[in-house]
Amino acid sequence: MTDALPDEVHAPVLGRVVATEKRPNTPHQFHFWTAVDAPVGIGTIVRVVGTHPVSGVIPSIYGVITDALGYSDLESPLHDVLGADGSPATANAAPTRRTEIRLYTAAVLRQVPDEPMQPVPMGQVFLADDQDVAIALRMDGYLREGARTGIPVGVYTAGGMQAPIYLDADFLLGPEAAHATLTGVSGLATKTSAVEFLLQSIFTHFPAQKGKVAAVCFNVKGPDLCYLDMPGEIDDQDRALYAALGIPATPFERVQYFAPYTARGGVLNTARAHPDLLHNVSPLTWGLTQVLQYAEVLLNKDDVDAKADALIDFIREQVVEREFSDGMLARSHLVRSFAELDDWFKDVLRALEQKDDQSWRTHHVATIRKVRNRLINIATRCAGLVTDDGSASDLPFEGGFADRTVYVVDVANLEEDAQDLVFARVVSRLREQLERRELGVDHVIVFVDELNKYAPSDAPDTYVRQMLLDIAERGRYLGLVLFGAQQFRSQVHRRVVGNAGTSLFGRMDADELAAPGYATLSPAIRTKLSALEKGTLMVRHPHFTQPVFVRFPRPAILRGRDGADRWPRQHDASLDAAVYARLWQLDASATLPLVQDQLALHDEKAVLKALRATELARPKEPIKFFLSQLGRRVAASSPIRPEPRRPVQAGPADDPYGFGD
Amino acid sequence: MTPEAARRLLASLGARPVSGAGGLELQRDASADPPRLVDAELRESRRLEVRAVPDGQAARVDAFLDGRQASQVIAHAGLVPLVHGHVGAVIRARHDRTLSTWRASQTTAIYLPRTVVAPDVWARCAEVTEVVDTSRDAADGPQHPLAWADRAYHQVQAAREALEHALAAEWVATQGGLLYVDGGIGKDDRVATSPQVVGVIKSHRTLYVAGDAVGLLASLRAGERTTAFAITSPRRTTVLSWYLRLRDPDGREPLFGLVRLEVATREGAAAGELTAHLDAISRGVLAERAPVALPDRRWAVMSYGIRDCEEYLRAVMA
Numbered sequence: 001m002t003d004a005l006p007d008e009v010h011a012p013v014l015g016r017v018v019a020t021e022k023r024p025n026t027p028h029q030f031h032f033w034t035a036v037d038a039p040v041g042i043g044t045i046v047r048v049v050g051t052h053p054v055s056g057v058i059p060s061i062y063g064v065i066t067d068a069l070g071y072s073d074l075e076s077p078l079h080d081v082l083g084a085d086g087s088p089a090t091a092n093a094a095p096t097r098r099t100e101i102r103l104y105t106a107a108v109l110r111q112v113p114d115e116p117m118q119p120v121p122m123g124q125v126f127l128a129d130d131q132d133v134a135i136a137l138r139m140d141g142y143l144r145e146g147a148r149t150g151i152p153v154g155v156y157t158a159g160g161m162q163a164p165i166y167l168d169a170d171f172l173l174g175p176e177a178a179h180a181t182l183t184g185v186s187g188l189a190t191k192t193s194a195v196e197f198l199l200q201s202i203f204t205h206f207p208a209q210k211g212k213v214a215a216v217c218f219n220v221k222g223p224d225l226c227y228l229d230m231p232g233e234i235d236d237q238d239r240a241l242y243a244a245l246g247i248p249a250t251p252f253e254r255v256q257y258f259a260p261y262t263a264r265g266g267v268l269n270t271a272r273a274h275p276d277l278l279h280n281v282s283p284l285t286w287g288l289t290q291v292l293q294y295a296e297v298l299l300n301k302d303d304v305d306a307k308a309d310a311l312i313d314f315i316r317e318q319v320v321e322r323e324f325s326d327g328m329l330a331r332s333h334l335v336r337s338f339a340e341l342d343d344w345f346k347d348v349l350r351a352l353e354q355k356d357d358q359s360w361r362t363h364h365v366a367t368i369r370k371v372r373n374r375l376i377n378i379a380t381r382c383a384g385l386v387t388d389d390g391s392a393s394d395l396p397f398e399g400g401f402a403d404r405t406v407y408v409v410d411v412a413n414l415e416e417d418a419q420d421l422v423f424a425r426v427v428s429r430l431r432e433q434l435e436r437r438e439l440g441v442d443h444v445i446v447f448v449d450e451l452n453k454y455a456p457s458d459a460p461d462t463y464v465r466q467m468l469l470d471i472a473e474r475g476r477y478l479g480l481v482l483f484g485a486q487q488f489r490s491q492v493h494r495r496v497v498g499n500a501g502t503s504l505f506g507r508m509d510a511d512e513l514a515a516p517g518y519a520t521l522s523p524a525i526r527t528k529l530s531a532l533e534k535g536t537l538m539v540r541h542p543h544f545t546q547p548v549f550v551r552f553p554r555p556a557i558l559r560g561r562d563g564a565d566r567w568p569r570q571h572d573a574s575l576d577a578a579v580y581a582r583l584w585q586l587d588a589s590a591t592l593p594l595v596q597d598q599l600a601l602h603d604e605k606a607v608l609k610a611l612r613a614t615e616l617a618r619p620k621e622p623i624k625f626f627l628s629q630l631g632r633r634v635a636a637s638s639p640i641r642p643e644p645r646r647p648v649q650a651g652p653a654d655d656p657y658g659f660g661d
Numbered sequence: 662m663t664p665e666a667a668r669r670l671l672a673s674l675g676a677r678p679v680s681g682a683g684g685l686e687l688q689r690d691a692s693a694d695p696p697r698l699v700d701a702e703l704r705e706s707r708r709l710e711v712r713a714v715p716d717g718q719a720a721r722v723d724a725f726l727d728g729r730q731a732s733q734v735i736a737h738a739g740l741v742p743l744v745h746g747h748v749g750a751v752i753r754a755r756h757d758r759t760l761s762t763w764r765a766s767q768t769t770a771i772y773l774p775r776t777v778v779a780p781d782v783w784a785r786c787a788e789v790t791e792v793v794d795t796s797r798d799a800a801d802g803p804q805h806p807l808a809w810a811d812r813a814y815h816q817v818q819a820a821r822e823a824l825e826h827a828l829a830a831e832w833v834a835t836q837g838g839l840l841y842v843d844g845g846i847g848k849d850d851r852v853a854t855s856p857q858v859v860g861v862i863k864s865h866r867t868l869y870v871a872g873d874a875v876g877l878l879a880s881l882r883a884g885e886r887t888t889a890f891a892i893t894s895p896r897r898t899t900v901l902s903w904y905l906r907l908r909d910p911d912g913r914e915p916l917f918g919l920v921r922l923e924v925a926t927r928e929g930a931a932a933g934e935l936t937a938h939l940d941a942i943s944r945g946v947l948a949e950r951a952p953v954a955l956p957d958r959r960w961a962v963m964s965y966g967i968r969d970c971e972e973y974l975r976a977v978m979a
Contacts, residue, residue: 094758
């Protein structure tokens, strides 16, 4: 019987550490050479086995390749020309290949034991296996049975080996660190795919004892996030990656969509407006009260000075949602909508004109006119989102958030101002509810694309940027986690990216890589980043002392473009068809003739108002409720159970007109 | 044993250590051997002729052999220099156009005159390392101190040649391919008689031509050779030899790019058969002009395979 041999005896030797006076090894960097055909490259993780015991232990050093050199024994390129008689075609005819070296530089990921930290010894180099990768990236600390907080982010591949790479949930969703940023060029960097995959991974692997987690995704452009619940095509390679990472290759189980109406109303302003997709789409509409809380988002600071601010505060506190009377006004006001607010403004201005006065309750008439102009303008700028009647349809902030659910807020078709308003209000409400522990979940991931736009480094301060900074700096304590994506990380506010514990990089623009922030990466890694293939990411995480390259599977989700082809947007849908489609979602007994009847009988706005009220109330008998909202002019016959028409009685032959009745 | 260890050992035995002395190989003047002409016996033609090596199947070289030596004075016992010698040899075989070590060997020794140094010095050195007696076969009586260094140098050289011959002999005994040897092959009968060996001589202190034929060498163009002659010597096995121009000497000295080849004699071979054989060998050596052996200063006459052997030995003997 023989003793078991150490691992390194069985593993093939990949290379050997070398050091010269000009190119010495240090505790954080070393060099090694390999055979020309060794299966290594930039990003490969290797293990060096020391030659002499240190404090009784043979040290193991783990490193990741950051640079590679290859050269031959030629002193000058001219020598090769000379040897081939100037003919490149004959160069390969030489009976012997020139001696060639592959010399790699690796950055130390970890030394075991950690102390004393010495220069890397001249040991043999092995390709890291699964276990080595876990140790090298210090994942062993959070992959322990019973204390497992690993969230798969992809698979590290090298030399035919696939090792899952895990992020630490405590450092991704808090409380130790939090937030993630994704950087890459548009189209090729797979930013959206990476986020979709990462959310799937979190929903699958986030430990139940850490609480409930949900995601709120702002769809700011295109239809990419509009089909998260629809299966898409993946190949066997993707399936293998899903299997390796322990993540089901399925679309999201629970997704809720929220979208405002089009400016005309009636039709939801989203790629999900198709009748086949409306089952989990809710309108996102806010009334005056909701909007006024975040009026700062929409008001230009140059326009709205301290005086205007004071008037807005007055309106917010004294006018909105309460009976307001003033001896100077013609009547008392109950302001719940923009229309009612405008009436109130008109009354105030009329009173001032009548009195020929310049101020009312210390507010100058010019300020009143300016604030009226700016506030009433909001309803126009945010048409479809802001309702005239004050009714609101919102995300389930009042404890209704469900575990492992994605809430997509589709604002892709809104004006920029309106997008800002939605973002500010949703995030503020999330924050408020998380602070109160009344959201229904313990952690919320907020995904925002185009951070360049929302939190730029070199633009005037905005309300939205302040909010993003606030989340980045304090969100982790609340469970509010920011996942941001951008094309140019260098142009995002440094406090936003600096507070992100995890950074993911897809294919990068060469100009972006020239920014000072990337100076810590080796030229070879920068080159690799500029040519990274789809589905590959470079990952930085607090536990990883060096960035690591991983592959992740394509999300098993219908691609936005495919979804848009399958369910084309019905831009020209008639109002009756749109109302019918939405009513049908509430009650399958709804019919198009019923809707057409109501539109014939009633004002368009009244029908839409009735519809919104029905959607908000979600009554047991939606059709009945809908009709009741439309008032007296509703036809007596219910389309649900239409009363049988009275048969035309056959009159007596001598009284064909029934006069005798 | 490294030179440093040998130096420490000898110092501990009372010798006066020397550091910083250059290698004996560098100190020897390359022109110490007088240039000479030797009239060789022609074997391929009645008089020495030039012939262009025709196109055809080249003899395929399968391996390269070269050796290396390094000797230096490390101490003095009185005026007598004590020398450390390190010799090595390697055969680098070629598979799929890539060279790798087939066999390599190296030894170190201290070279000192036993009759001159104190008995305890000899005994102590012999205990811990290989020792070579440089006073063996030396004339009786006092010697000039530099003569001991010369004797040591030649014995180191002999040790290197012995290693080379041993490797070459092993090759011809066990392998079937052609071995390209750096230098002459006549000193070892096993090697000199093997059809698997071609020796390639790069230096020409001795020219095996006489009379008008000397001018013939200058007229050789790249790809041309002389007809073959025999090299005979009482202490060497007779071998066939001929000159081959690897590179044109335009604008350079007349012997630029000129090598002399040695192969085993082919007694009884028909004239045409012999010529065809020598042409095939010549084509094989000409093929080894690429890759060029630059930056070695002898690149015009050195094959890349021999340079590879030298680099290997330089690395392992450093």
